[in-house]
Amino acid sequence: xxxxTPARIGPFTYxxxxxxxADMQVPARLLADPTILKAASADRSLEQLxxxxxxxxxxxxxxxxxxVHQGYGFPIGGVAATEVPDGVISPGGVGYDINCGVRxxxxxxxxxxxxxxxxxxxxxxxxxxxxxxxxGGTLRLNPKALRQVLERGARxxxxxxxxxxxxxxxxxxxxxxxxxxxxxVSERALERGRDQVGTLGAGNHFIEIDAxxxxxxxxxxxxxxxxxxxxxxxxxxxxxxxxxxxxxxxVKRFQKAIHTYGLxxxxxxxxxxxxxxxxxxxxxxxxxAAANYAFANRxxxxxxxxxxxxxxxxxxxxxxxxxxxxxxxHNMARIxxxxxDGRPRELCVHRKGATRAFGPGSPGLPPEYRDIGQPxxxxxxxxxxxxxxxxxxxxxxxxxxxxxxxxxxxxSRRQARKRYKGAxxxxxxxxxxxxxxxxxxxxxxxxxxxxxxxxxxxxxxxxGAGIARKVARLVPIAVIKG
Amino acid sequence: MNEPDTGxxxxxxxxxxxxxRCGGTSLEALFRxxxxxxxxxxxxETRGLAAATRHSMRLAAEDVEGLLVDWLGELAYQAEAGGLxxxxxxxxxxxxxxxxxxxxGRPIRHIDTLIKAVTYHQLKIENVGRGxxxxxxxxx
Numbered sequence: 001x002x003x004x005t006p007a008r009i010g011p012f013t014y015x016x017x018x019x020x021x022a023d024m025q026v027p028a029r030l031l032a033d034p035t036i037l038k039a040a041s042a043d044r045s046l047e048q049l050x051x052x053x054x055x056x057x058x059x060x061x062x063x064x065x066x067x068v069h070q071g072y073g074f075p076i077g078g079v080a081a082t083e084v085p086d087g088v089i090s091p092g093g094v095g096y097d098i099n100c101g102v103r104x105x106x107x108x109x110x111x112x113x114x115x116x117x118x119x120x121x122x123x124x125x126x127x128x129x130x131x132x133x134x135x136g137g138t139l140r141l142n143p144k145a146l147r148q149v150l151e152r153g154a155r156x157x158x159x160x161x162x163x164x165x166x167x168x169x170x171x172x173x174x175x176x177x178x179x180x181x182x183x184x185v186s187e188r189a190l191e192r193g194r195d196q197v198g199t200l201g202a203g204n205h206f207i208e209i210d211a212x213x214x215x216x217x218x219x220x221x222x223x224x225x226x227x228x229x230x231x232x233x234x235x236x237x238x239x240x241x242x243x244x245x246x247x248x249x250x251v252k253r254f255q256k257a258i259h260t261y262g263l264x265x266x267x268x269x270x271x272x273x274x275x276x277x278x279x280x281x282x283x284x285x286x287x288x289a290a291a292n293y294a295f296a297n298r299x300x301x302x303x304x305x306x307x308x309x310x311x312x313x314x315x316x317x318x319x320x321x322x323x324x325x326x327x328x329x330h331n332m333a334r335i336x337x338x339x340x341d342g343r344p345r346e347l348c349v350h351r352k353g354a355t356r357a358f359g360p361g362s363p364g365l366p367p368e369y370r371d372i373g374q375p376x377x378x379x380x381x382x383x384x385x386x387x388x389x390x391x392x393x394x395x396x397x398x399x400x401x402x403x404x405x406x407x408x409x410x411x412s413r414r415q416a417r418k419r420y421k422g423a424x425x426x427x428x429x430x431x432x433x434x435x436x437x438x439x440x441x442x443x444x445x446x447x448x449x450x451x452x453x454x455x456x457x458x459x460x461x462x463x464g465a466g467i468a469r470k471v472a473r474l475v476p477i478a479v480i481k482g
Numbered sequence: 483m484n485e486p487d488t489g490x491x492x493x494x495x496x497x498x499x500x501x502x503r504c505g506g507t508s509l510e511a512l513f514r515x516x517x518x519x520x521x522x523x524x525x526x527e528t529r530g531l532a533a534a535t536r537h538s539m540r541l542a543a544e545d546v547e548g549l550l551v552d553w554l555g556e557l558a559y560q561a562e563a564g565g566l567x568x569x570x571x572x573x574x575x576x577x578x579x580x581x582x583x584x585x586x587g588r589p590i591r592h593i594d595t596l597i598k599a600v601t602y603h604q605l606k607i608e609n610v611g612r613g614x615x616x617x618x619x620x621x622x
Contacts, residue, residue: 241563244621248599268602
């Protein structure tokens with residue numbers, strides 16, 4: 001077989017045409033520079049992107065963001081839009097951690113003000129935000145309350161006094177997506193979700209206290225409440241066991257659906273069903289419920305962070321209040337309206353390891369962000385840096401309002417465990433002034449910065465391609481991991 | 483049907499997640515190897531554990547690959563949510579679409595790596611003459 005070599009069609013855009021493989025329905029596009037393209041060619045990312053381009057009912061092209069890497073079914077960093085109602089919806093195009101996402105919290109604190117209290121602050125956040133494999137939290141929801149979480153998301157937390165109205169306004173979809181149906185969620189998924197609202201989990205999920213290292217867009221940064229040397233907090237987690245179970249349940253159910261609807265797919269993990277089918281509608285309603293659960297989860301964690309800041313800093317600093325900058329998902333399918341060939345069309349946009357990046361004037365943005373575009377949160381690898389970007393009109397035109405979600409792995413977890421030792425890594429981070437609290441030392445090694453691509457390079461590509469613009473760069477001062 | 487194990491497993495490279503190649507002289511041996519391999523990936527020790535809990539499991543799937551996904555998914559769930567690891571696995575039924583097993587295990591205190599899900603990605607159980615092999619990708 002010939003070597004898969006995408007053609008360069010723009011400064012940061014490469015394309016694989018439909019004649020590459022007979023089953024491709026649309027071209028496959030990759031946002032990259034030559035180094036990223038080379039890395040993507042080293043594993044099965046491009047093959048998975050081509051497989052994604054075979055889904056029925058795709059609009060324009062299948063996309064991969066520059067943090068692309070090999071996943072299962074879709075590549076991580078994949079974006080695919082299908083026509084509503086005749087196109088398909090694919091659980092594999094969302095992933096098992098439904099609405100895994102990032103929340104950025106701002107503070108009124110300077111780095112030097114926090115420094116003397118950092119260790120106590122990390123201990124307090126670790127105590128208020130339970131983490132670790134399968135770990136439950138302090139809330140154990142009865143069936144009625146759990147149903148409310150699934151159908152109201154972060155709005156449920158507001159009703160419990162665990163959120164502010166501003167938190168919700170500054171969350172994708174208001175933190176409460178319409179169309180969720182708890183009745184489409186299995187008993188097992190509900191059982192798994194009962195005590196995990198307000199928990200971080202494990203793996204690559206984290207809470208990080210950062211300092212703003214550099215501002216690139218002063219006007220947008222000011223609007224978001226970000227200033228150089230100011231302290232912010234990032235939360236990265238998702239829908240926990242409930243979301244994993246929803247995806248597993250529907251992946252199994254869809255195995256039959258592909259026969260029912262006569263779909264031919266190059267990989268079973270791409271299984272899908274028409275949006276208009278009972279299976280497709282059921283999954284969309286269950287996925288939306290799991291997404292609401294994730295919004296509520298990050299909201300309750302936010303409450304825990306507020307309690308931690310109050311416990312440690314009240315009376316010691318002028319203002320210990322924590323406010324929300326934004327919360328955005330990076331594993332999700334959303335029904336959105338996008339202009340295609342000059343006219344608005346309703347599409348189901350799958351983003352798997354890709355972030356929504358709506359441009360200025362887009363519906364659903366709070367008034368303060370309406371003219372700058374949606375904040376985009378791009379965490380880097382542990383101990384390096386993260387980025388705050390903003391969505392653009394170009395993203396709306398080129399990528400269905402989507403951009404990258406992180407650095408993207410370049411080394412397997414196995415290799416990372418061989419190459420890095422968790423204890424040594426923690427020491428190196430401590431030596432460079434980053435406080436680390438981790439439940440699993442081997443898990444820490446898997447997340448070593450060297451296992452990831454350079455997030456700065458990824459951001460240069462999305463900035464250069466115009467599908468997001470730089471606002472601020474963050475550096476970590478404390479990391480909490482499960 | 484439940485002969486001493488002659489299976490194997492090895493972790494193989496996968497950029498984002500975890501992957502396992504496993505095999506055995508029979509379908510039963512393959513399923514047991516896959517389970518032990520997954521426990522290994524999760525950082526759960528299965529050797530030397532005293533038996534404590536008896537458990538039975540019945541599963542049905544579209545095909546044998548689906549059955550392997552369901553089997554491993556059920557074990558991962560029992561480990562995460564139930565805190566149970568099964569050191570002894572006896573199959574009463576194992577066809578292309580049905581599985582019935584008696585399991586003996588004991589509580590665990592710690593899981594190092596969370597398996598979010600067992601995927602169907604490129605999953606194919608192959609009859610290699612001397613037995614069966616499979617490659618399984620896990621979302622972590």
